[in-house]
Amino acid sequence: MLPKTLPQLPQLDIAVYMKTATEVGGDYYDFNIGLDGTLTCVLGDATGHGMKAGTMVTAVKGLFNSYGANPDILYSFQEISRCIKQMQLDKLSMCMTMLKINNNKLLMSAAGMPPILIYNHSEKSVSEQVIKGMPLGTFDKYPYDVRERQN
Secondary structure (H helix, E strand, O other): OOOOOOOOOOOOOOOOOOOOOOOOOOEEEEEEEOOOOOEEEEEEEEOOOHHHHHHHHHHHHHHHHHHOOOOOHHHHHHHHHHHHHHHOOOOOOEEEEEEEEEOOEEEEEEEOOOOEEEEEOOOOEEEEEOOOOOOEOOOOOOOOOOEEEEO
């Protein structure tokens, strides 16, 4: 379910590593490059373990394929969450961080994930963005927060 190749963009170095605890897991990452060149990255963790978590990842991957190119993170989160709730997957949910990168602009939001760490190459520093939000699929119309950063 994870991407076989990584996006190749001249201004970014993208690397991933994941080691699952079981054969089927709930860890998820994915990418989408929009027509305008915006790179959308998601990083997620489904509740539960094994096949239940794998089922959630499968559903969210399909939803990300449908909504990932949308420029509005809040709309994407609302729709993904609404669809997960409609599937009635017995209290399963997806924690997720979504980033949209276009030139020097970064949009970010989170649904039940740890802080986002941002490395500033020119200053050789790391900043922490804490964005609180409930996991996707838990509440209807949750007021997720979007942060913007420009460099």
